[in-house]
Amino acid sequence: MPGDIEQVTAQLTKLVRAKTGDAGARAHSLDSLPGHAGFSYSFILERSARAATPAGKYVVRIAPPGVKISGPADIVRQARVMASLADTQVAVPPIIWYGDEVEFFERPYFVGGFVEGIKLSESSLPLAHLKRLARNGIATMAALHNVPWEPRREAWGEPFALSEEHKRLDYLLDRPTLDPAVVARAPELRERLRSSLPTAARIGCVHGDFQWSNVLFNQERVVALIDWEISLVGATLLDLGWICFFSDPASWVAATGAGVDPGRGSLLNADEIVEAYAEAAGFPVSIPEVRWFRAFAGYRFGVITCFNLMLHRRGKRHDPLWEETALSAPRMFEHGLELLG
Template sequence: MPGNFEQVTAQLTALVRAKTADSRARAHSLESLPGHAGFSYSFVLERTAPDAVPAGKFVVRLAPPGVKISGPADIVRQARVMESLADTPVAVPPIIWYGDEPEFFDRPYFVAGFVDGFKLGESALPAAHLKRLARKGIATMAALHNVPWEPRRAAWGEPFALSEELKRLDYLLDRPTLDPAVVARAPELRERLRSSLPAGARIGCVHGDFQWSNVLFNEQRVVALIDWEISLVGATLLDLGWICFFSDPGSWVGVDPGRGSLLNAGEIVDAYAEVAGFPVSAAQVRWFRAFAGYRFGVITCFNLMLHRRGKRDDPLWEETALSAPTMFEHGLELLG
């Protein structure tokens, strides 16, 4: 929203002056950041009377205007989730302020510290070094899954059952407007997943979109896990299945979604099992990998339909949809 830079800058300046009680504080150097569940900007905070919040670079994320504040648009929940992890081994951006006071942006917001880091796919470091970093990324995922969720219930909410995850996808799949050639064997995979639902899946804090584009590194370690829009308390292997899916060429046609990971799905599972501190069932891992392909395949079919009907223009889904039948086929293969 480049046209709104001046307005957002003025709103940010009002916010930082109110929060710091520094009448000469100001926000400037606003820049857009990537993201789909809100509007995100980096900015520089200038202070004349530094206190607990010094001058420096920060990030503000705003809920999209005119949408229901729930799910991925619940910006305040995202802030609370990250704030709840501040005293854990899971690196997250430091949360400075959050709220929904109408006098600032007229919609929910949070302000976090800017974390300077890179994504694996963007680095020119030697492959062996990047591979070590990738393993540290998997260790961060395991650390998240070991964080006690019960004391963080107020931020995260109650556990979400796998059966409910499947029902949520029914809303997207059960539509006559989907392309039958793309949706292919999705209904068959859905029934196989339902009939083999894992019993006793381990419950914990789940990022929900754990892929390499959401992990920031420096040369030694993970510096931040970002984009918590669909975090939940649920089966922890949801995250493992998801990152494996994006690192498995068997689910894709003509693209490399896991570029930069340097670990294949088997290596990811082995790295996770080495540091998890709890048993990792091979059969359950296969189910969650199949479910990840089903989940993303259904999302692809739905978004392709929206694009073709002119409801949400995004030609990228045409390219992604070339792989959707393969996602469903590979999911069936994984289930045996």
């Protein structure tokens, strides 16, 4: 079962020897990495000889035990999605191996190259410099949305309709166990969104969780876009609405602000993000449509907050952070209604 460092080290050494054919190869110096969709470690690969896969630092991600291998837990799909972008302008970690052979971890896995980079939220660079880097990050998002999805259908799957995401959120929201005070105006916002659903949204490759913690920088460049657990082919403005939501102080009460650094302000405000995206996109960007996707992002995260708060309070998934985040949920729904006008 993944999770024990010594056990994973032994399993990983078995894998690298099998994949490289080098009986002297070994994995060591495992270090846990953050993430919620599996077990992730950086490690050092030591080789007894030079080879196509050289010695150095790598990352392994292993699907969590006891869960259905689908959605965020589908580790192999994540690897295929990243591998499909290797020949594009979108920087992703190089994928070395992936599979679901039971003899290694008894769960699906992938091994990728370790990318040295910084996250803007962890940087001490001057704010003006961070804003310049952030614009480069938004340009990377636009580059992703320009990648032709049809030739990558085998890795990415078929387009996912906005109406299907509405149904998924209905499943989370329509529960009597949710706190009515937190749910607040969510049903009203749902109906407004549904009645104004974009009918001709541009379709393309969507990261699904495009926020600053998932973009790595080195010098002036984006060196890796990471965490592809909920990537999909769908409306590309889902990504733009998402990053705008997390960068908009109007969606958060003062005590929280999960997406906004209260000490320094947002890296870019929502208008600056939309401006940078429109400059880099190379295709028309409708501002009214962007506002719909910003409202939808607030609705989506607000519903997820209501649901996870319920799980926490009922002892099904302990995570007290949702208590703090839930303070802003009513504001998320209110601001979504304001964006829709």
